[in-house]
Amino acid sequence: MDLALSPQDEAFRDEVRRFLAESLTEDLREAGRKTAGVFADFAAGLRWHKVLAGRGWSAPTWPKEYGGTGWNATQRYIFARECIAADAPRIFSMGIRMVGPVIQKFGTPEQKAKYLPGIVSGDIVFCQGYSEPGSGSDLASLKTRAVRDGDDYVIDGTKIWTTGAHVANHMFCLVRTSSEGKPQEGISFVLLDSMDLPGLSVKPIVTLAGDHEVNQVFFDGVRTPVANRIGPENDGWTVAKYLLEFERGGDAYTPNLYARIEDVRRIAREEAADGAGRLIDDRGFAERLAEAEMAAQALEMIEMQVLSDLSRGRNPGAISSAMKIRGSETLQMLDHLGVEALAWYAAPFEPEARELGHNEPTVTPEWGITALPLYLNNRAATIYAGSNEIQRNIIAKAVLGL
Numbered sequence: 001m002d003l004a005l006s007p008q009d010e011a012f013r014d015e016v017r018r019f020l021a022e023s024l025t026e027d028l029r030e031a032g033r034k035t036a037g038v039f040a041d042f043a044a045g046l047r048w049h050k051v052l053a054g055r056g057w058s059a060p061t062w063p064k065e066y067g068g069t070g071w072n073a074t075q076r077y078i079f080a081r082e083c084i085a086a087d088a089p090r091i092f093s094m095g096i097r098m099v100g101p102v103i104q105k106f107g108t109p110e111q112k113a114k115y116l117p118g119i120v121s122g123d124i125v126f127c128q129g130y131s132e133p134g135s136g137s138d139l140a141s142l143k144t145r146a147v148r149d150g151d152d153y154v155i156d157g158t159k160i161w162t163t164g165a166h167v168a169n170h171m172f173c174l175v176r177t178s179s180e181g182k183p184q185e186g187i188s189f190v191l192l193d194s195m196d197l198p199g200l201s202v203k204p205i206v207t208l209a210g211d212h213e214v215n216q217v218f219f220d221g222v223r224t225p226v227a228n229r230i231g232p233e234n235d236g237w238t239v240a241k242y243l244l245e246f247e248r249g250g251d252a253y254t255p256n257l258y259a260r261i262e263d264v265r266r267i268a269r270e271e272a273a274d275g276a277g278r279l280i281d282d283r284g285f286a287e288r289l290a291e292a293e294m295a296a297q298a299l300e301m302i303e304m305q306v307l308s309d310l311s312r313g314r315n316p317g318a319i320s321s322a323m324k325i326r327g328s329e330t331l332q333m334l335d336h337l338g339v340e341a342l343a344w345y346a347a348p349f350e351p352e353a354r355e356l357g358h359n360e361p362t363v364t365p366e367w368g369i370t371a372l373p374l375y376l377n378n379r380a381a382t383i384y385a386g387s388n389e390i391q392r393n394i395i396a397k398a399v400l401g402l
């Protein structure tokens, strides 16, 4: 595979660089640098989303007819790499990455008109209501019920680990509309048009690193119109599975991995090895960093293939499970190296240092303040979007035919 950029790609990369240099203010870059979870500070991410929307670049993976860029695979990849290299904040992207492609495929013309423009502009922010206490890996066992009452569904139950439920203004949600037949056959995929609906409440779950990203959501007679159902009643499982392919494989992992490699390299250039000399010159450490870099490069090849399929309108398929496994495990490998390189400087608990605008002295050097929070928060990377064990089961069945 020839990975050298063509002159047109180089011109595109330069255009992206110019745009980023002009549009990324220092406070937005600070939000990018201080990200210690999946997404940047929500307000900063939303501001950046709106800047991108103004340029027509907020939906890099969408076709033009829905407000996307219509970029090819290489352009998407260049854009993702340049954004991360310039410290752009990672936007809260469950609309763009997950439910947007689902609405494009399964939505009615009315649903497309109602939701897609708002997702592109950043005015509609979706969170994902799939998991429940007791229904994570075994998602089809979910119990949150939706009962029809006139033109509405009335929803009762609870969702858990809902990332960003406290900042989103919409939710896509799996609900049980029938108890007949197999569990998969009684599920419907519905949208909620507000997170302030009567009977809906959101309870925060704070992570070990002190961050609030996930929540438990409770439904007590929450109403949503039947017209907000995507796909047929009791066939939400088909819609849900299609979305999961995009959740696991609809984005490039490697730009983030390469950025983390640079972070670790920077720490290792500053820190001393046991004995003497710089850690970066320690052979054992350098070998492990090289191992992570090779894993990222191998993943990059698969990603280019998948991005190319996406730009031809094909969904990622089971390969997204392999990407998810390799991407999350390499990320954790790098987090581990980052903490190891910082040694005792990783230990102080200084969450205030990650607040935007914070300019007091810190015990941990400025370039190390996200190392431990990343290590802790990214433990979840092998669990969310379907645990890695479940991804291995999918590969065994769908790819290897076992």
Ligand SMILES: Cc1cc2nc3c(=O)[nH]c(=O)nc-3n(C[C@H](O)[C@H](O)[C@H](O)COP(=O)(O)OP(=O)(O)OC[C@H]3O[C@@H](n4cnc5c(N)ncnc54)[C@H](O)[C@@H]3O)c2cc1C
Pocket: 127, 128, 129, 130, 131, 132, 134, 135, 136, 137, 138, 160, 161, 162, 163, 164, 214, 380, 383, 384, 385, 386, 387, 388, 389, 390, 393
């Ligand atoms: C930080 C974070 C953010 C999340 N965000 C969201 C969100 O926004 N929306 C949402 O709906 N959900 C979200 N989730 C939930 C996530 O999808 C689930 O945690 C995940 O699917 C695992 O389910 P569980 O936690 O119930 O674990 P369980 O399903 O109880 O699994 C426990 C352990 O058993 C293993 N296991 C289970 N079944 C099998 C099997 N058949 N074969 C082999 N091993 C198995 C699992 O791999 C895991 O190690 C998030 C989770 C985290 C941690």
